[in-house]
Amino acid sequence: MPNPLRQHRLAAYLSQSGRCFYCGAAMWLAGVEGFARKYGMSVGRAWFFRCTAEHLLARSEGGGDGQENIVAACCYCNRKRHERKRPMPPESYRRHVLGRLQRGRWHQAWVFRCADGLLPARTPAKMFPKGDQVHVFAQKQKEPNDESTSLFS
Numbered sequence: 223m224p225n226p227l228r229q230h231r232l233a234a235y236l237s238q239s240g241r242c243f244y245c246g247a248a249m250w251l252a253g254v255e256g257f258a259r260k261y262g263m264s265v266g267r268a269w270f271f272r273c274t275a276e277h278l279l280a281r282s283e284g285g286g287d288g289q290e291n292i293v294a295a296c297c298y299c300n301r302k303r304h305e306r307k308r309p310m311p312p313e314s315y316r317r318h319v320l321g322r323l324q325r326g327r328w329h330q331a332w333v334f335r336c337a338d339g340l341l342p343a344r345t346p347a348k349m350f351p352k353g354d355q356v357h358v359f360a361q362k363q364k365e366p367n368d369e370s371t372s373l374f375s
């Protein structure tokens with residue numbers, strides 16, 4: 223990554239209190255192992271939460287590398303947004319992500335078992351309004367290949 227972009231990523235990370243622009247999850251800039259320990263997840267899973275420089279207007283659509291076009295987003299939200307040929311506008315995408323988070327359908331169900339503070343405080347309460355966390359988690363734990371699920375499947 224060119225140096226100015228790295229600096230913009232850091233500036234955005236700091237101004238967003240280390241949280242993803244879209245999903246609000248905590249992110250890491252360096253030290254994936256420490257992050258994994260802090261939130262009680264495997265190192266492989268912690269890679270979802272690497273802080274990336276996200277272009278609000280995609281480069282493919284003429285967006286530049288200036289600070290005004292850069293926010294900090296977790297690796298997962300960034301990749302998912304740019305999987306589409308024409309990425310959703312940032313505000314629509316944020317609503318899309320938050321809506322899916324509230325339905326427990328973003329990242330993977332395992333993130334909701336992680337230590338407090340990974341996701342914004344207001345999210346978990348809304349996420350499972352019927353109090354069925356146990357049900358969701360029990361289902362997830364039965365999957366034999368849970369650990370080896372690829373990052374962006």
Ligand SMILES: [Zn+2]
Binds near residue numbers: 244247
């Ligand atoms: Zn995110």
